[in-house]
Amino acid sequence: MKAVLALDQGTTSSRAIAFDRAGAPLACAQQEFRQIFPKPGWVEHDAEEIFASQRDTAARAVADARLGPGEIAGIGIANQRETTVLWDRRTGLPVAPAIVWQDRRTASRCDALRQAGHEALFRDRTGLVLDAYFSGTKLAWLLDNVEGVREKARRGELAFGTVDCWLAWKLSGGEAHVTDASNASRTLLFDIHRLAWDDDLLAILDIPRAVLPRVVASSEVVGTTRCEGLPRGLPIAGIAGDQQAALFGQACHREGMAKNTYGTGCFLLMNTGERSANSRHRLLSTVAWQRAGHTLYALEGSVFIAGAAVQWLRDGLGLIEKSEDVGALAASVPDAGGVYFVPALAGLGSPYWDPHARGAIVGLTRGSTRAHLARATLEAIAFQSAELIEAMASDSGVALSELRVDGGATANDLLMQIQADLLGVPVVRPRVTETTALGAAYLAGLATGFWRDEAQIASLWARERTFEPRIPRDLAQSRLAGWRRAVERSRDWARD
Secondary structure, eight states: OEEEEEEEEEEEEEEEEEEEETEEEEEEEEEEEEOOOOTTTEEEEEHHHHHHHHHHHHHHHHHHHTOGGGGEEEEEEESSSSBBEEEETTTTSSSSSOTTTTOOOOOHHHHHHHTOOOOOHHHHHSOSOHHHHHHHHHHHHHHHSSSSSHHHTTTOOOOEHHHHHHHHHHTTOOOOEEHHHHTTTTTSSTTTTTTEOOOOHHHHHHGGGGGEEEEEEEEEEEEOOOOOTTTTTOOEEEEEEHHHHHHTTTTSSSSTTTEHHHHHHEEEEEEEEEEEOSSSSEEEEEEEETTTTEEEEEEEESSSSHHHHHHHHHTTTTOOSSTTTTHHHHHHSSSSSTOEEOOTTBBBTTTTTTTTTOOOEEEEHHHHOOOHHHHHHHHHHHHHHHHHHHHHHHHHOOOOSSSSEEEEGEEEOOHHHHHHHHTTTEEEEEEEOOHHHHHHHHHHHHHHHHSHHHHHHHOOOOOEEEOOOOOHHHHHHHHHHHHHHHHTTTTTTTOO
C-alpha cells in the first residue's frame, strides 16, 4: 500500500488528495461547483453535482499519483457539515436540492421552538444552540414542504444524510447508509452523551426515525467502493465532519489543544477530552471523533462567512479577478482607513447566533477605496476568530500559548499577521495546510493499518512558519472595540 485517498467535500468545491506514509500529498485535484441562491437567505446545492465533482476529483488524484487499485489503503471522507440531503432509497435520487448549512430559511422555526421552551432540552442533549445552521430543522422543512415526501419517509422509502452520508451511499452503490458520530452530533437530533438518535428531539421536529442513517465510528471500515469512475473494492474507512477532521489532522489529540480552520467559514475547535464542556458564551459542545472504542469531544466556535467574503468581493462586487488577489490589494494600504466590514451574509454565528443579522460596511468616507474594503475583509475574518478565541479561553480556563491554523486562506500572510496581532499569541502555519483532508486520511489509515497509532501521526506534524504579534495589546483591543461597534449595527436586521 502506497497511499490513502482523502475526499475533502467543501461548501464551494470538492477536493481529493492522495497522501503517502509521511503525510505528504502525492497528488491533488479540485473542482468548484454551483452555489444556488433561490431566495434571500436561502442557499442550495445540487447533491448529484456534489457527488460527480467529488468522484471526478478522486479519479484525477488517483491517476495523477499513478496509483493502482492495490496501492490504495482506503478512502477517508471529510465534509461540509449540516448540509442536508434527502433522497429516494430505490432510485438513489435526491427529492429536492440539498439545503446548505448557510441557509437561513428555518430561522423562524428555531424562534418558535425557543418560544415553546425547547431550547434547554436541545442544548442539554445535543450540545448545540437552536439555530437554522443545523440539519434538524432543514430536514423538517423538506418533510413539510416537498410534496409527498413525508408519507414516503414514514414508509422508510427515503434516506436522510449530511454530505458524508450521501457520499458514502453513492460511493458504495447504496450499500452504506451511515454517518459518523462527529457528523451526527451536528444534526440537533443526536444525544452526544448517550451517542444515539434521540426520540424526544425527533418527536418535537416530527422526523421519522426510518430516514436516519446508522451511526458509526469516525475510523472504521463501513463499506467498499462500487461506483463508476473509481476502482472497485476500496475500503471506505474514515468519516468526520471537516472541522473535526482538521482538529485530528493538526494532531490536536490531547485535551486543551486547539486549531482554527480558515475556509468558507472559520471554525475554532479545542479538544476537551472525554467530556463535553459547557459554554457560558454560546459556544458549541460537539463530538470530535470516535475511534478505538473512545469518544472525544470538542468545544467549537463557528464563523459562517470568512473566505466566502473574499469570494463575494470577487463574484458579487467584481473588485478582484481571483480570490488570491485580495492579499496584494489589501497590502497596498497600511490599514483599513476606518472601514469595518461585518460579513453577516448568512447571519452571525458564535458567539452571537443572530440569524437575522445581515452584512454591513461602516466607516466609509470619500477617501475609501477598494483596497480599504479588501483590507477590512481580511480584518473581519481575523476579528471574528479573535472573538471566538477570547470566549473559548474564558470557557475553558485555558489561555492559548499558540494557535495552529489551516485551510486555504492561511496562505495569505497578511491575514495570518493580522490574526497574530489581534490575538497577542503566535499563529503557527503547518507545512501541510490541507489538514482537513489530512485528518480524513489519518482516520482511514488508522482503520486499515496504514498508520500505527496517533503518536506516529503526531510525529509527522511540522510547522512551516510562525507569525509573531507585532502591535501593542492596547491597539489590538481598540481595534476589537471598533469591530464590536460595527457588529451591533448589523444585528437583528432581516425580517422573515
